[in-house]
Amino acid sequence: MTEPALSVTHEAGVAEILLTRPEVLNRFDPQLHVELTETLHSLAADDSVRCIVLGSTGKAFSAGGDFALMEAAHADAAVREEIVGDAQRLLDAFVDLPQPVVVAVQGVAVGLGATVALLCDVLVASRRASLSDTHVHVGLVAGDGGCLVWPQAMGLARARRHLLTGDPLDAETAFTIGVVTDLVETPEETLPAARAVARRIAGLAPLGVQGTKRALNAGVRARADEVVPLGLSLEAETLASDDLLEGIAAFRERRDPQFAGR
Numbered sequence: 477m478t479e480p481a482l483s484v485t486h487e488a489g490v491a492e493i494l495l496t497r498p499e500v501l502n503r504f505d506p507q508l509h510v511e512l513t514e515t516l517h518s519l520a521a522d523d524s525v526r527c528i529v530l531g532s533t534g535k536a537f538s539a540g541g542d543f544a545l546m547e548a549a550h551a552d553a554a555v556r557e558e559i560v561g562d563a564q565r566l567l568d569a570f571v572d573l574p575q576p577v578v579v580a581v582q583g584v585a586v587g588l589g590a591t592v593a594l595l596c597d598v599l600v601a602s603r604r605a606s607l608s609d610t611h612v613h614v615g616l617v618a619g620d621g622g623c624l625v626w627p628q629a630m631g632l633a634r635a636r637r638h639l640l641t642g643d644p645l646d647a648e649t650a651f652t653i654g655v656v657t658d659l660v661e662t663p664e665e666t667l668p669a670a671r672a673v674a675r676r677i678a679g680l681a682p683l684g685v686q687g688t689k690r691a692l693n694a695g696v697r698a699r700a701d702e703v704v705p706l707g708l709s710l711e712a713e714t715l716a717s718d719d720l721l722e723g724i725a726a727f728r729e730r731r732d733p734q735f736a737g738r
Contacts, residue, residue: 481508484515487525489678490671491519491575498534502587505542508695509562512592516569526685528573530596531580535712537605538555540587543724546614551714556715560708563620565587570595571693574686580670581605581647582663583654589698591621594629595646596690601647607634607655608644611711614723615735619711624703628696629655 485492493515495502502508519525532538570577570592579596583605590607593599609620609626618626618639626635630645630653638645650656660669677685678724714720719735726733 478507481505481511482515484519486525488675489524490529490674491527492529492531492671495532495538498532498536500538500542501536501584502532502534502589503539503542504559505545506562506700509566513562513566513569516566516573519575520569520573523682524628525575526680526682527674528575528577529580529667529670530577530592531670532582534583535663536583536589536591536613537579537581537585537593539584540589540610540639541620543727546616546715546720547724550717550720553716556712559715560712563708564704567591567595567624567700567704571697574689576674576685576689578670578674580666581607584608584644584668586610587618587622593626594625595621595653598657598670598673599650599655600660600673601650601656601685602660602663602666603647603665605647605656605666606644607647607650608642609639610642612640613642614727615717615719615733615734616714616723617707617710619704619707619709621704621707623707624696624700628699642665709723 481497483494483496519528549559567598577596578598578600579593581593581601585607587609590609593607607620609618611622622639626639647656647659651659658669660666718738722735723733
């Protein structure tokens with residue numbers, strides 16, 4: 477039997493989701509996509525849940541996508557369709573979630589890991605944390621939400637700089653520009669700090685909190701409908717490219733990639 481990719485606990489109106497595969501740096505494979513989406517749907521329908529904490533075990537929040545899945549997608553259109561569908565459903569689950577989410581980022585958040593963190597309402601990070609979207613490093617379009625959440629979090633100019641280079645955004649800079657809302661010293665402090673914020677939110681009037689989030693997210697929903705389908709379509713095209721295989725090979729071999737544009 478396959479071990480779950482996450483755990484869920486409940487206490488005093490706060491649900492806590494932990495990604496629990498530190499041995500693979502909490503990378504997103506189909507199992508994690510499905511489990512996280514289903515968990516968000518379940519919590520959305522639970523009136524006893526007033527706030528959600530999202531965190532992970534191990535040194536990394538999430539190292540992003542799974543290379544083996546990308547390689548399978550290169551040769552199989554059905555796998556590409558599955559990836560696009562899973563990503564769309566996960567993004568929709570976050571954007572439409574009525575309860576606020578407080579995320580605890582203790583280490584690196586890469587690719588979809590960074591997107592998920594930036595989809596949350598409050599972002600608590602340690603000084604050792606960083607956010608990056610490295611799709612372009614392996615020949616891919618940042619279509620699974622990166623082109624939605626990075627401009628939303630920091631403005632279009634900064635988002636262009638990071639998405640077009642794949643350069644990381646360290647936690648201190650992210651805090652200075654308002655992307656990280658709460659900065660703590662050590663990775664061990666992130667979850668306790670996130671829980672403290674979640675408890676404060678859970679103690680407030682749920683109609684007021686959820687209505688405020690709904691109004692705040694109205695523009696995000698409209699922008700998601702505009703950006704995400706195009707981004708995912710473009711990412712699917714690059715999943716079929718030879719540049720993807722070259723990018724993955726170069727990463728594994730610790731060399732500079734030689735992209736051919738095909």
